[in-house]
Amino acid sequence: MKSSTTQTLIFTVFLLLIPTSFAAPPKLKDSFTQCVTVFKPSVPIQNFTYTQQNPNFLTILNNYVRNLRYFNGTTRKPVAIVAAAHFTHIQATINCAKKLGLQLRIRSGGHDYDGMSYLSTVDFVVLDMFNLRAIEIDPKLDTAWVQSGATLGEIYYNVANKSNNLRGFPAGICPGLGAGGHFSGGGYGNMMRKYGLSIDNIIDAKIVDANARVLDRSSMGEDLFWALRGGGAASFCVVLAWKIKLVPVPEKVTVFNVETIGNRGVIPTDLAAKWQEIADKIDNDLFIRLTLSSSNKTVKASFMGMYLGNSEKLLEIMNAKFPELGLNKTECIEMKWIESVLFWLSIPPGTAPTSVMLNRIPQKQIYLKRKSDYVQKPISKPGLESIFKILSENENVSMAWNPYGGRMSEIPATETAFPHRAGNMFKIQYSSNWFVPGEEAASDCLSQTERVFEAMSPYVSKNPREAFLNYRDIDIGKNLNSTYEEGKVYGVKYFKNNFERLVQVKTRVDPDNIFRYEQSIPVHVSR
Numbered sequence: 001m002k003s004s005t006t007q008t009l010i011f012t013v014f015l016l017l018i019p020t021s022f023a024a025p026p027k028l029k030d031s032f033t034q035c036v037t038v039f040k041p042s043v044p045i046q047n048f049t050y051t052q053q054n055p056n057f058l059t060i061l062n063n064y065v066r067n068l069r070y071f072n073g074t075t076r077k078p079v080a081i082v083a084a085a086h087f088t089h090i091q092a093t094i095n096c097a098k099k100l101g102l103q104l105r106i107r108s109g110g111h112d113y114d115g116m117s118y119l120s121t122v123d124f125v126v127l128d129m130f131n132l133r134a135i136e137i138d139p140k141l142d143t144a145w146v147q148s149g150a151t152l153g154e155i156y157y158n159v160a161n162k163s164n165n166l167r168g169f170p171a172g173i174c175p176g177l178g179a180g181g182h183f184s185g186g187g188y189g190n191m192m193r194k195y196g197l198s199i200d201n202i203i204d205a206k207i208v209d210a211n212a213r214v215l216d217r218s219s220m221g222e223d224l225f226w227a228l229r230g231g232g233a234a235s236f237c238v239v240l241a242w243k244i245k246l247v248p249v250p251e252k253v254t255v256f257n258v259e260t261i262g263n264r265g266v267i268p269t270d271l272a273a274k275w276q277e278i279a280d281k282i283d284n285d286l287f288i289r290l291t292l293s294s295s296n297k298t299v300k301a302s303f304m305g306m307y308l309g310n311s312e313k314l315l316e317i318m319n320a321k322f323p324e325l326g327l328n329k330t331e332c333i334e335m336k337w338i339e340s341v342l343f344w345l346s347i348p349p350g351t352a353p354t355s356v357m358l359n360r361i362p363q364k365q366i367y368l369k370r371k372s373d374y375v376q377k378p379i380s381k382p383g384l385e386s387i388f389k390i391l392s393e394n395e396n397v398s399m400a401w402n403p404y405g406g407r408m409s410e411i412p413a414t415e416t417a418f419p420h421r422a423g424n425m426f427k428i429q430y431s432s433n434w435f436v437p438g439e440e441a442a443s444d445c446l447s448q449t450e451r452v453f454e455a456m457s458p459y460v461s462k463n464p465r466e467a468f469l470n471y472r473d474i475d476i477g478k479n480l481n482s483t484y485e486e487g488k489v490y491g492v493k494y495f496k497n498n499f500e501r502l503v504q505v506k507t508r509v510d511p512d513n514i515f516r517y518e519q520s521i522p523v524h525v526s527r
Contacts, residue, residue: 041088064110109178148180153357184233193406230418280405487522
């Protein structure tokens with residue numbers, strides 16, 4: 001095994017060998033760096049601005065690239081990266097991007113699956129929020145202000161430690177997610193049946209708008225605050241920080257992960273059928289994700305769950321509502337809520353401290369594709385058998401079925417910009433990962449993903465075929481010309497009937513379309 005020093009050296013050489021294709025013209029780079037300096041931010045901006053000539057440029061760019069498909073010699077590199085350390089850095093970046101006609105990409109964690117926070121087909125600047133990651137928890141442990149560059153791992157760790165493990169926050173299971181983008185797209189996690197999404201527990205925000213003004217909920221107005229919660233903040237402004245409402249968690253939660261390939265006396269299709277019957281109707285404290293994958297032409301069904309309570313009560317519920325799974329006491333593991341975050345990362349209990357979730361840079365990067373769907377009616381057993389068959393023929397694709405119900409069915413679809421509420425049984429995430437560069441591997445995995453996605457069309461939502469904004473998918477439409485018509489193609493899939501209101505808000509707060517990207521909310525141009 002190579003030493004860490006050797007690995008670092010090899011990686012550094014690798015970065016230096018990547019050609020900066022589509023490099024920005026020197027004059028444009030010089031103009032931008034001069035411009036942000038002229039604006040004289042309160043904290044000197046020079047040490048936080050990286051141009052392509054800076055020896056740390058590619059490292060800073062790559063640190064928050066989470067999909068290697070978008071980090072190679074053929075992808076256009078930004079004119080500059082501004083790793084903002086003060087709100088005046090954000091103001092200067094917005095003003096200079098406007099002045100020089102540069103597109104702006106806003107990145108808080110880099111987990112957008114199709115790389116839109118660090119990609120563009122024209123000259124652009126990346127505003128990276130990773131330096132803005134302060135977390136301020138109020139003394140009563142009811143609320144906290146978290147800056148957009150804070151990761152979920154940092155939020156969870158600080159909240160748990162400050163509250164003696166009696167508070168948590170409903171958000172995603174990946175600790176590396178940046179709060180900025182994750183919250184503004186909805187924020188989906190395994191406490192959503194109990195507490196809803198992240199956005200359902202956000203009570204204020206501080207932003208920098210298209211005119212470089214710093215605003216909060218009161219000064220921005222309720223329409224924009226509504227849009228930020230589920231509509232994707234990068235279409236409207238830069239979010240500096242969110243005020244979140246903390247939620248109570250028990251001293252112990254219970255987790256389990258049951259994997260079956262017919263080895264529990266019940267075939268997987270029967271278990272999947274039963275899961276559909278109960279997953280969105282069972283106790284709100286219980287979340288059971290069903291993951292389907294295949295190997296050697298055989299489909300595996302994995303039932304991974306978390307119960308906000310002890311194992312005794314969990315077994316009582318499961319024996320009454322889902323006895324077919326045969327969950328037994330030895331498969332139930334009681335732990336602190338903060339420890340359950342590691343369990344969902346497949347880290348065996350007791351093998352790592354919870355502080356590992358503070359690691360911001362992943363040890364391994366991959367090539368990936370993700371897609372999403374919503375299911376509103378039970379899939380029949382023949383339908384499940386057909387799905388299992390297509391999975392067995394496309395073994396690089398897995399599906400995670402995430403149950404709805406509970407609090408999600410109680411919140412009106414118009415309460416926030418996120419529209420996917422009552423009427424949905426579960427959401428699907430399609431996943432395909434590969435680990436080698438090159439068109440052949442990419443083409444094979446992308447083709448497999450598309451085949452599975454197409455095969456699922458009879459069983460999922462229709463007119464529109466709905467999609468989840470946080471699972472960015474450029475395949476469902478893109479807006480290269482910033483037109484309303486192009487934006488509506490993907491807009492109604494992500495936002496359904498809320499799309500028109502989002503367009504109205506966008507047109508009012510950013511009429512010049514400063515905050516735009518391939519799937520942003522369009523401006524409604526009057527004719």
